[in-house]
Amino acid sequence: MIRSLSSPAQLLGRLLMAWIFIEGGIGKFGHHDPFVHHLGDLGVIMPEIAYWAVVLVEFVGGICVLVGLQTRIVSLGMAVYCVLTAFIAHYHPGDVGQMTHFAKNVCMAGGFLQLFAVGAGGWSVDALFSRRG
Numbered sequence: 001m002i003r004s005l006s007s008p009a010q011l012l013g014r015l016l017m018a019w020i021f022i023e024g025g026i027g028k029f030g031h032h033d034p035f036v037h038h039l040g041d042l043g044v045i046m047p048e049i050a051y052w053a054v055v056l057v058e059f060v061g062g063i064c065v066l067v068g069l070q071t072r073i074v075s076l077g078m079a080v081y082c083v084l085t086a087f088i089a090h091y092h093p094g095d096v097g098q099m100t101h102f103a104k105n106v107c108m109a110g111g112f113l114q115l116f117a118v119g120a121g122g123w124s125v126d127a128l129f130s131r132r133g
Contacts, residue, residue: 010121011068017111018066021078025059042088057081065115068124072116079112 028035032051039047039054061081064074086105092098120126 021062068120
């Protein structure tokens with residue numbers, strides 16, 4: 001019984017992990033100038049280029065995780081991204097709200113490392129390709 005729930009649970013897990021990134025990428029795309037300014041305020045070098053990198057990582061990475069495409073490598077990249085953004089944008093020990101976001105990012109990095117370790121599961125593009133190849 002539990003084994004039969006593995007593939008749908010993995011799909012649901014990928015959906016829940018991907019959702020925040022897809023939504024974030026779309027939201028940032030719609031708010032170019034304020035987000036570029038925010039990146040500059042954070043001390044990010046070349047904030048215009050960083051903006052496009054963030055939108056690309058969040059949106060495309062989120063879609064890849066959602067459908068289970070190149071899951072292991074994308075998940076490893078997303079884990080690194082989560083840790084970087086935790087420290088760059090959210091590590092403010094005096095601010096409880098920002099430290100909550102910091103912890104959320106570190107937790108998501110852990111989830112992506114699990115996804116890197118086990119793969120996307122049976123209901124994924126990766127699984128479809130492996131069955132055909």
